Amino acid sequence: MAAASASSFVSPRQRHRLRRRLTDGLGWTVSTVAFLLLGAATVSIFWAIAARGAHALDLAIFTQVTQGTAGGLLNAIEGTLLLAAGGLLLAIPPGVAAGIFLAEFGASRFAPVLRFMSDVLVGLPSIVVGYFVYIVAVVDLGWGFSALAGAIALAIISLPYITRTSEMAFRQVPADMRDAARALGATDSHVILRICLPIAASNVLTGVLLALAISVGETAPLLYTAGWSNYMWNGHLTHEPVGYLTYAIWAFITEPFQSAHALAYAAALLVSAFVLVISIASRMLMAASRRPGR
Amino acid sequence: MFKLVTFRRFTAVLGGVVAAVLVAVVVFFVIYAWPAIRLNGWHFFTSNTWNTGNLYANPIERNGRMILPGAHYGILFLIAGTLLSTLIAVVLAVPIGAMAAVFLAECVPAQLRTAVSFFVELLAAIPSVVFGLWGYVVVIPFLGHHVYPWMTAHLGFLPFFSGAPGSGYGLLTAGLVLALMIVPLITATVRDALVSQYRGLRDAALALGATRFETLWTVQLPATRRVLVGSGILATGRALGETMAVLMISGNALNYLPRNIYSPISTMASFIVSQLDSALQDPTGLAVRSLGEVALALLLIAVVVNGAARLLLYYQDRTTGTTT
The missing domain is CATH 1.10.3720.10 (MetI-like)
Incomplete structure (x- = not known):
């Protein structure tokens, strides 16, 4: 966005292309973050149980x-x-x-x-x-x-x-x-x-x-x-x-x-x-x- | 082949047990809760007081039935708690689950997909009570001490976000944990739908010059609409009936409508566990039958929700030939 607003020589067509590329990147980022969020929750649950459980486990x-x-x-x-x-x-x-x-x-x-x-x-x-x-x-x-x-x-x-x-x-x-x-x-x-x-x-x-x-x-x-x-x-x-x-x-x-x-x-x-x-x-x-x- | 006992009949009768169980449970609760249904009427759903009455007094007669003085059964607060916690869970789980499915279907190479998906699908294997334990020892202290006070301070201008942040037990906590419990269902179904999709759709959009995300957003995801809705409804059904995790983290409010999203709540399913012991103390038996009416209401909601989702998914199977 910075590049697009800083230069007045960017044609509308280029700006359009840049916006599409940014939307694309944003979309993939959101989907990656969504997955990482769920993966982190899984890890957190197993870690919480494993760490506390290992302490408690004895013969x-x-x-x-x-x-x-x-x-x-x-x-x-x-x-x-x-x-x-x-x-x-x-x-x-x-x-x-x-x-x-x-x-x-x-x-x-x-x-x-x-x-x-x-x-x-x-x-x-x-x-x-x-x-x-x-x-x-x-x-x-x-x-x-x-x-x-x-x-x-x-x-x-x-x-x-x-x-x-x-x-x-x-x-x-x-x-x-x-x-x-x-x-x-x-x-x-x-x-x-x-x-x-x-x-x-x-x-x-x-x-x-x-x-x-x-x-x-x-x-x-x-x-x-x-x-x-x-x-x-x-x-x-x-x-x-x-x-x-x-x-x-x-x-x-x-x-x-x-x-x-x-x-x-x-x-x-x-x-x-x-x-x-x-x-x-x-x-x-x-x-x-x-x-x-x- | 005019044999009375054919192998086909044998499997039909033995397998019919599966259907018979569902019918038996529904019929049982209708009969069991009938005295309570007669006595409570529509007030059951519109009034906000669950009171088993004075357990030490002599029963009095009302509408031809013996009840304890002061006994009144209304579950509006349970309906509110159940629907609101489910709403929060579904609103969070559907977009996050669908976007995680996009990641798994489009960004992960096919050879690694099963292994990477396991991280999300493992959430479906974790027992409800373990989610409850995690919520109790990890999520509640974190949300109650750090997140909720911050939210009241900075998001208090939004309706339902202001007021006392509470201790961490409550509506939003229940909704968040429920969201995690139902999200793998959505992710797995949408991922499979995306992977098994007809490739020509995608190739056509790409050939027209759409970027990969535009293709996904305007062509591929809309094609999974029915699967997304179907799995979303199934997930709704699961959230409505979740018991143990909600019981351990919701604060188990009694006769109390949530004022903001931090308020303690009870859901119909968790209320059955928390109240069955005390309902059994009622010598007239009306408390336990009213609790049976709660179970019946929950049961009918579950049957309707799951029935609707299945019909939708069957239809999808028949139109596209994919299995879900």
Whole structure:
């Protein structure tokens, strides 16, 4: 701009060109800054958690159970894995079945309805799911805070993710494979389970990993379903509350004690590291399955 | 093939569980909240007082139902808190997310794109409660001590920017953190739309002498309009239902409408967590059913918002053949 106003010999045409070039530079700068802003936020979050969590992490976290607001997180680590595994166990059969139905029998009139409802289910606020399971399972069925109630809540949240990735996975199986199998006289179930499933398996697994990452990070649907417990799980599916890491983050950070804060930071580090590892693993899996000549 | 149990039916029934769950949740909340809906009427949405009444008094009868004396359920402050925090989040996330997508699609070489995008997409993987923790220990002290006092001093001439800057808990903090939580959705969708766009559009504009940014701004971005709107609505849905992070940083205001953008707020989702314990103390059960009505309202908003976004994105898929 300075150059344009300083010299009166600049023709309108040159000024126009300069203005276009400046707009161009400004546009790219804004887009770069937007990206850097988001990247900085990501780094800030992981740095805040890693720095504070590393201080708090010691052997006791992995070997002791929580005592009030001190001790370790062994009970919560076990509970998180138990609830996530239980949720996946419940969500995988219907989720994968829905994915198969949408991909293989997409011409059915029910298919668009199912796809739409699955996609809407993704947007269901997780606390609403927790409230639903709380009233139905914890209160009305009388299960109390329990592993099963928590796992059901997580399963409802995982379902649409597994459905969507399974559908995509089965859609990517080349049609020739099905035609060839059918030409040899294979039935629907044989084509899908013996031919398509092995090919789609690694992509289905990506969806399962995504659901696992979400389950490990969820808090709201567990507060009123799994409850909280200072003790290790005793093997009962109902009438026995279970501890989990995200509860420790939420409940202990507002306590006034240093030991409570340490537990919250350690739990946050464990959850974040777990989610990070799963995200990277699922990306590598996806990249590997996209590589030609697989 | 007149078998009763075909593999197709088997997958339809088992997979149908996914649809059944959604129907079950909606039907359940309608039935569960019905007594509260009957009693609260439209006042529920227009009045600003949530009061479970005197828990130690004997229940009295009103409209044929036993309630606690002084009990009144109005959630205007929740609606205001939810909509305003979501509005701030979306207004920030859509332009920043779209411009970051432009950077990733146009300025980063294709081989590095997945790796560089990871920095933004990681934001989507971070659990809500970890965002809450970060907001609680990093963002709130920073904003409350440094940024908000500066903003009241220098931007106080703008409406809603003046007044007490507060302690850092509140509307703007919630909006900022929500923006970070929903931005990866927008960035990923718009980036994919830009990358998979028909190249002829771009080449034609460049051949006419447009600069690369002019091409992007006048041709490429407008072509992603539907995807941008669709992902923006999806992101809106996520922000409306966010619970834990908002619970930890919003200040959990009760019966209080925000006066400026630093005011403490509550959202419908965070209110359910913070009030369920005390609502359960009501022996008439009306408090917990009114809370169920909050959940139902939130649920219906989520269904409408997500339904609209999906229909828009399906339409895009069908017209351009790209997947989102």
